[in-house]
Amino acid sequence: MSDFFNAIPQIKFEGPESQNELAYRFYDKDRMVLGKSMEDHLRFAACFWHTFCWPGSDVFGGGTFDRPWHRGPHDSAAAAMKREVAFEFFQKLDVPYYCFHDADVMADADNLTDHRRFFAEAVDHLEQLQASSGRKLLWGTANLFSHPRFAAGGATNPDPEVFAFGAVQVRDALEATHRLGGANYVLWGGREGYETLLNTDLKRELDNLGRFLSLVVEHKHKIGFKGTILIEPKPMEPTKHQYDFDTATVYGFLKRYGLENEVKVNIEANHATLASHTFEHEIATAAALSIFGSIDANRGDPQNGWDTDQFPNSVEELTLANLEIIRAGGFTTGGFNFDSKVRRQSMDPADLFHGHVGGIDVVAKGLLNAAALIEDGRLDQFKTERYAGWNGEFGEAIATRDLAGIADLAIERNIAPQPRSGGQERLENLINRFL
Amino acid sequence: MSDFFNAIPQIKFEGPESQNELAYRFYDKDRMVLGKSMEDHLRFAACFWHTFCWPGSDVFGGGTFDRPWHRGPHDSAAAAMKREVAFEFFQKLDVPYYCFHDADVMADADNLTDHRRFFAEAVDHLEQLQASSGRKLLWGTANLFSHPRFAAGGATNPDPEVFAFGAVQVRDALEATHRLGGANYVLWGGREGYETLLNTDLKRELDNLGRFLSLVVEHKHKIGFKGTILIEPKPMEPTKHQYDFDTATVYGFLKRYGLENEVKVNIEANHATLASHTFEHEIATAAALSIFGSIDANRGDPQNGWDTDQFPNSVEELTLANLEIIRAGGFTTGGFNFDSKVRRQSMDPADLFHGHVGGIDVVAKGLLNAAALIEDGRLDQFKTERYAGWNGEFGEAIATRDLAGIADLAIERNIAPQPRSGGQERLENLINRFL
């Protein structure tokens, strides 16, 4: 077993008053909340990419993290070391799940053959690590955006060979996810978009993306994978425009290709805000459209216009997000995956724990607050009363008429509807009582 | 006939070299472009609201425009004067079309009865004015957002009486549009959204909006209106979040309620940019999804985050927009409506002409440029070559296989696709040759 983090103790729940920086103050996995344990509500996962693959580089500078597996070429030995350290981390953090892209967990491959071989090695190892650590796979995915071959997209690439290369990766990653007992399979189309309309056949690219997704769904059924297929909306970056802009766009896309009952969304907080939505808006929209799947937990910087992927640190935001998740019926196959990265200056290995422990507690406190709001009932009561007219005589009368029938009824009654207070400030104050 | 603008000469085409500030330099309505007159391509309309109803106020200050019809109460006489001046303007500008909201053209009404009576008066007058001026109606609409009763929405209002009040207005406005020979009927849901999720039943509101739209479509068919029903996307403002966020969102909404063959979009440039899209993106998206309808021509300020509704003044932007419109097959029932307003400091009546004349010429020059680009062929040729692989042997081979079949073929051939230049800078330079 890896001992990279041997300076870090096992992370445990110690309660709100604990002065231990590396203990959970709110995440008490066995605590029952609205009839379910916190562990089952939140289904936390940590990820490979930001935590074990990213070297601390950005567009303006090189890596700042000194990790042994980054020191030489990313070969089979380095990849194995990385996998072991990752599982040491998952276990020490005591999150039940983890997530990966194919490229995250394997040695760097120059060609298709090596890609498949190195990935297969990695999957064998992951299977062992899962067994020995008791960790489970929340979702797997294939990286169709980092290698130069994907510069112009994966499934939306003008070159059909790239589409086919992607098909190899996705088939392998989907089958690996199935074998590893993954609860979901995710597609994030970082390059499925365009840089300029001048060289882009928008309709063809949308249709190719629709076809690719249909093929994946078909293959899922063929191999008997019972997990959920998820799409992760994002409006832009790295592309100028990404086709999966937001939840509402993805819904239209799914409807267009007849996939709205097959695919759900993996909502990322920072992607929501980049698309000019609140995090809770995206969850509520997905719930209303019956495509809510899973969460990538992080946050953006409201003053910066790129994907900062910071750890969630706002209980206020997470209370509202959890409220919408509870209202949506909670997770089925999904969970809270930390698609968050420590800042480039947070180069100590311990910083990985500070980020995750703080993030987990913020989400957990948000759940507790949201549950208390639900149990309190006043918030829901306000809403019920606000729409009560639709259950009254007039509301029911117009429910069965056509436009002319409704208009005639209104005229006959000479209606003069009066606006009523939406009570926004009162409700905001009410929320603040539960934070 | 009104003579409010008697200081302004009839606006005519005089050619690029004309030094007359109030002449068209590019809009030569009878000039044939790609087999169709410019008038038939562009189908220009001017609007009532910004040009004749808005007094030059903003959130921080009162009206700056001295217009006689604003001086007293907005009664029947004032409304009649406004209609006459508007038609004087449409005629002098020589745009074939105009557009209106019910509230724009009528006296202020305190109740349902007055609303219907004053609107009926207005429609009679509009019919006469159309006949005498030779102007036509591009579209009519009903204003379900200005009156306090609509503070919480029209079709999405928590109070069913407001829904019903809206039904009266929309039935009347749709029937008036039909009677006046309107080419389209528009719905812009300025308050169809929410201020806070805390008091909002998102799913119910979406369903009510879907039902309302279905009723309108049904009524259209019932009365035999052959024009197009249009929805105008906008992401936000006045609401925090508007349900018709952008074209892709509207598409999903239409699919959800089975209306995708009944309703199209009226795309506004400034709404596109508020939604983080380019104007041409929204047109191209609508075309790809077969819901392109009409245009509200204006522009926003890239540094300001609200709807500035300025007159279009970028030939660069309008060239790209016209290119997408031509590719979409051009307008059928739609057209270029100037949903643009002069600046609050542009209080001279002549400024209304400067704004429109400049805007019309910018759009017209954009059309000429776009047509030249199409005729040149190099831009399309680049795109054809970029996607040529899909028509080749490999592209066709993968078109009929399932995921495993494609993956197996890729492995068998040991493909190693190489990225190719997207040529963005070359194409941008090519565009610049045509401006």
Place this chain on the structure above:
Amino acid sequence: MSDFFNAIPQIKFEGPESQNELAYRFYDKDRMVLGKSMEDHLRFAACFWHTFCWPGSDVFGGGTFDRPWHRGPHDSAAAAMKREVAFEFFQKLDVPYYCFHDADVMADADNLTDHRRFFAEAVDHLEQLQASSGRKLLWGTANLFSHPRFAAGGATNPDPEVFAFGAVQVRDALEATHRLGGANYVLWGGREGYETLLNTDLKRELDNLGRFLSLVVEHKHKIGFKGTILIEPKPMEPTKHQYDFDTATVYGFLKRYGLENEVKVNIEANHATLASHTFEHEIATAAALSIFGSIDANRGDPQNGWDTDQFPNSVEELTLANLEIIRAGGFTTGGFNFDSKVRRQSMDPADLFHGHVGGIDVVAKGLLNAAALIEDGRLDQFKTERYAGWNGEFGEAIATRDLAGIADLAIERNIAPQPRSGGQERLENLINRFL
């Protein structure tokens, strides 16, 4: 005495557990915090304009608030009623201070003579109301942006007569503020900016603005006003660009005209975020530049690009803001003025109380949290250690050398500085312990 709010009880502190929606849970005015009462720390004020002048209109619709003083013309009687109701409100809310623009408190004037007469009437009445209610004036100001004469600016207007008209208003408002014992005098230049550079002489306008401010400062001294002159930064809206963009811009402006020791900033939260800064950034910057003056408490909507002026409701944000205020030494003449408005749908008079009570408690809780963080000491300790090198031998050695001397020392010692963790996630977790 006015009894408009007779359905509302006097607002009092009842403690965190109180279930009374209209009581303070955290604002306990006599509680001592870091050696000073909460009242003296926070110096709360309510304002006239949003709360008593705005009718609930926006750019897309009319007023939704039914207030008796809005029902007819805004004459002397209506203005007097408004002033009385306002003081009833200030007293019931138990805020020690209030703020006004000249135009807020007086009847509408058509000309200079009436303006001066109506304002003088209003000031007499305010003096009586202050005496009878025990409320004090935090600051006064003159409105040089709402009337059409200010469409192109006040002090920056191309027309010198407008500059002079502004001088009349500002002299009168400054002298009234002096007479009423105001603690500060504010200038907010809503139209001091430009709509387009095409018609703007930027340098001349900056110089005119600098001169105007110099004249105001000179007059302040002449009349013996001991309060602080404040400028309120805002980046844009209503203008395309406002000259007082943010605190750093205002600082440069003050330095240019030699006023940096005479004028301070009134920082508004929503203006900070419109300028792409956090609220606390603007406070910290003002403190670093020795120009921190006062606060306009509100918040924007992170997804909307205009000035929403919502009530503060984030304890997280207000904790960080209070932290910077405490570090800056706290308010001297400044205070927390609620430049916040209830939503357009919050049309009940009680909503005005919900907004203010909630906002006051959020600010108060933020103060308590910030004080606890200061007393805890860990946050400051981290910072001290982070910069400790500057107090060490090397830091001191380079403090007295020139560039070559420093470079030579570095070479001589062959330094190889190692990056150290900035601990951002740990510090964010630490903050969360105090919320």
Place this chain on the structure above:
Amino acid sequence: MSDFFNAIPQIKFEGPESQNELAYRFYDKDRMVLGKSMEDHLRFAACFWHTFCWPGSDVFGGGTFDRPWHRGPHDSAAAAMKREVAFEFFQKLDVPYYCFHDADVMADADNLTDHRRFFAEAVDHLEQLQASSGRKLLWGTANLFSHPRFAAGGATNPDPEVFAFGAVQVRDALEATHRLGGANYVLWGGREGYETLLNTDLKRELDNLGRFLSLVVEHKHKIGFKGTILIEPKPMEPTKHQYDFDTATVYGFLKRYGLENEVKVNIEANHATLASHTFEHEIATAAALSIFGSIDANRGDPQNGWDTDQFPNSVEELTLANLEIIRAGGFTTGGFNFDSKVRRQSMDPADLFHGHVGGIDVVAKGLLNAAALIEDGRLDQFKTERYAGWNGEFGEAIATRDLAGIADLAIERNIAPQPRSGGQERLENLINRFL
């Protein structure tokens, strides 16, 4: 001599009608415009970093450019090859100037000693290349942001050793710039800002930055460098907040440290728009404040919130920018440096030429248009008339009075200033005549 670009012909002026994609259509270097050659007006430079150092990577993927000097370690041989290819490019493009960071032109160094040695080698070579190619240095700079040691800043680093390391680099780079006859020396503080206020001593960092700049200015004089010291404003990225936010902020900073007559700004178009300003606003502001220095020519994407550094392709934008430059008196030591990068998909070496040739022509056409506008005179005439009142009797009367004197004069004359049209639409139309 390098022959990496041997497939590319020497780039020459061929006139607007040329169909050669790699010829100048507008940049005719010897053409006289307003009494000066285009070459002397525009003083074009190309840069090392984006064009020869960046491998085509982004945050989501690896390098896409196959350049021989990137294939192995970046040692002395690779660095020499890069320098030679760069000068081949500068010459073929026929730009008179180039720009570099120390790290761009030299082998990768692990320590201070190597840094100085490799840089010295590079400077010797650059001197030879300048002599043989006839190219000149527009500016040099030192990279204090890419290496991990600068993760927390250069001059603003909490660690004084990093400040000292930066002093070594800047002294060497400044002296090299002097030796190479550079016209300017630039400081861009990519990491001179903060990631979070929680760990930042804002005042100390500002003071350290001020001191560093003062030391640089002092050293410049000591060594007799006659070029201009330039600061390049940018609001954010890579940091959450950068201290040199925009031109107005830099002005205040310079005033604070008494450097406003010593340092000017290097304005980048994309940084202007990231700071919520137009490009021309930043130029006009710098001119008004007498700190206009040089230009980094590129553009951002109005829909994307990060620094895209695209080649300028809008003649509309460049016409307005050139107009402000001409009004500012034109460049003295500054010039138009292409801080622009081809898109990641533009991996052909020829794309580097397409980007620069198009960009140069856009800037050149902008100059021609701006000169024509100046010669036409109508734009300036409008502005002169708009402010004419300040030269009239009233304007002069108020120029010498104090606040009370002005107010009394206004009252005595009972002034009633009337707003006048700002003519924005007319002026925008006028501009469009010259594009």
